Amino acid sequence: MIGFSPLNPGVEGKSMSKRRFLLGISATVLLAATVTATLAKPLRLAAPQILGLSCLERTCVEDAEDLQRAQDLVRAAVREVEVLTGQTVPPLTLVLCSTSECYKSFGGDRERAISFPWLGAVISGPDWQDYIIRHELIHWLQFDRYGAVETMSHPTWFREGMAYALSGAPDWDIPEHYQPMISRYRGWQEQRNLDGLWTTQPEF
Ligand SMILES: [Zn+2]
Numbered sequence: 001m002i003g004f005s006p007l008n009p010g011v012e013g014k015s016m017s018k019r020r021f022l023l024g025i026s027a028t029v030l031l032a033a034t035v036t037a038t039l040a041k042p043l044r045l046a047a048p049q050i051l052g053l054s055c056l057e058r059t060c061v062e063d064a065e066d067l068q069r070a071q072d073l074v075r076a077a078v079r080e081v082e083v084l085t086g087q088t089v090p091p092l093t094l095v096l097c098s099t100s101e102c103y104k105s106f107g108g109d110r111e112r113a114i115s116f117p118w119l120g121a122v123i124s125g126p127d128w129q130d131y132i133i134r135h136e137l138i139h140w141l142q143f144d145r146y147g148a149v150e151t152m153s154h155p156t157w158f159r160e161g162m163a164y165a166l167s168g169a170p171d172w173d174i175p176e177h178y179q180p181m182i183s184r185y186r187g188w189q190e191q192r193n194l195d196g197l198w199t200t201q202p203e204f
Pocket of ligand 1: 139
C-alpha cells in the first residue's frame with residue numbers, strides 16, 4: 001500500500017517498520033491473524049456497492065449526489081495521467097470518501113490517500129484534490145508495470161518522487177522531506193529515455 005501523506009510525514013515508514021516487526025514474530029497463527037486483519041479493510045474495495053456506497057463504473061462515493069462530480073474528477077485525472085505517461089491506467093476501483101469513517105473502513109489511516117495493489121485506492125475527503133487522484137494513479141501504473149512487490153522494493157525517492165513529480169502536486173502541499181526525493185527523481189529521469197520508463201525495471 002502506498003499513501004499520499006503530505007500532512008503526516010513518516011506514516012509509511014512507521015507502517016513498514018511495524019510490518020517488519022510483525023513478520024519477525026514466529027507464531028504462525030498470530031501472523032496469519034495479523035495478515036487477515038491487515039487485508040480485510042482494503043479487500044472491501046472489491047465490492048464497495050455492497051457496503052452501501054454509490055458507484056458509477058469504478059468510481060464510488062458515500063453520497064450519490066457526489067457521484068457525477070467524482071466521476072468527472074476521476075475521468076479527467078485518468079486522461080491527464082495517460083496523456084502524460086503514454087500508458088493506460090489499469091481499471092481499478094477508486095473510492096472517494098467524504099468522512100473519515102469511510103476512509104478508515106477501507107484501510108486508510110492518517111495519510112490523505114492510499115493505494116492497494118490489484119484493488120485500487122481510497123481518497124480522503126471532504127475535498128478531493130485532482131493532484132492527489134493523479135498521484136494514486138501513478139502508483140497504480142507503478143504496480144502494474146513494475147509489479148507490486150518490485151515497486152515496494154524500489155527506493156522511496158523513486159516511488160514517491162515520481163508520484164509527486166508526475167502528478168503536479170503544488171509545492172505548498174508537499175511536505176519538505178519529499179522535496180529532495182522529487183529533485184532526485186527529476187535528476188534521474190532527465191538522464192533517461194522516457195519511452196523505456198515503463199517497459200523495464202528502473203535501474204538506480
Ligand atoms: Zn504516494
